[in-house]
Amino acid sequence: MKNFLHHFFLPHIKNNYRPKLLQHKVLFVLTLFFFSSGFLMHYVRNNYPAVLGTFSDISNQQLLILTNEKRQESGLGPLSLNQTLSQAAANKATDMFSKDYWAHIAPDGTTPWVFIKSSGYNYVYAGENLARGYSSAPDVVSAWMASSEHRKNMLSSNYSDVGFSVSTGKLSGEDTVLVVEMLGSTYLASAPVAKEENKPAQEVVTADKPVAAQEKLVLLPTLTPTPLPTQAPQVNTLGVQKDNSLNKLATINNGSVGSVKPLVNGLSLSLVTARGVVSLIIFILILDMVIIERKKIVRFVGHNLDHVFFFALMFFILLILARGVII
């Protein structure tokens, strides 16, 4: 075993002063292995999602706790998990998957506020944060907190309610975990004295600039007193999709129902393998370079330093591809 490792990873006379791992045959076999494994994993993921699939452990409850922790640290009151806003978030996620877009405003011009209103949430203030490609709730909340616009949304005193949707589906051909956070406050919530009375409703004045993830004042009070519209009856938003055709496009987790945890998480497996191999190759290249330099052996091979730079680039590309994105 020791001899094998020595032969495979270190330059010495028996391998012609070039580790077996860096010799053409092995490089070729490794290349074939990764190309064919990629195809194989893709096939298994598509045909046996219970074995190999995309899954995230993000739950509504975790997101709520973490968000409220951040608010508490800033001296703000906690947000309440609102089922109507969660339904709006789930509808938004389904819309994004079905129309295949990654934006606050749909290609057909549908704004987030349409989803909130159609769910029956009569807001005074409303906001939306989006995240994709994250595998844990702390990562999502940290990413939002690191962005001034998203942070402003999360730490706004204008909001009293929040709704979340965590869904998996294909976005631009990519299997992704999508997190939608809808924040809002109703007139009643923002003016507690009005709770017992039929207070004036609000006239809709949409902000001109549809800036993503920014806190939006979308309603302004009017002088005309009109009765508050009745709230739409609440439906169970946790993991329920009414439209069966949309169900095929995405799986709404919402932290509890509707998600099947695969035996192996394809994303984690491929990422750990790819990072591991790239790191190992970089290590072997540096080791080879140092040993050959010290022994002053003359070889006619490519510059190891070139390959180190190249594989370092591959490592960073893996980091970019695996990282989550927020808007």
Place this chain on the structure above:
Amino acid sequence: MYKKFKKHLTYYLSLILVLSLGFILIFISSPNIIMQSAILLLTVFFYVLWGTLHHHLNHELTAKIMIEYVLIGLLGTSIIFFFIMGGLI
């Protein structure tokens, strides 16, 4: 190692520049996976071209060295391909 780096300073700096450019473009085009893949292929192509061209200019280019650059480029591509196919799309 340092001597070699100093000897081929222009080459290494230009290589770092090409690779950094590839990295920046891939970063900017996130999360457009198709665009990222296209930039990756282009970067790999330039890497192989740069390496072989450098050895050619130094009169030390052999078929073996050229194959090495091609194989290293292909291996890097295959690892990224493995990650994209296995975990992303």
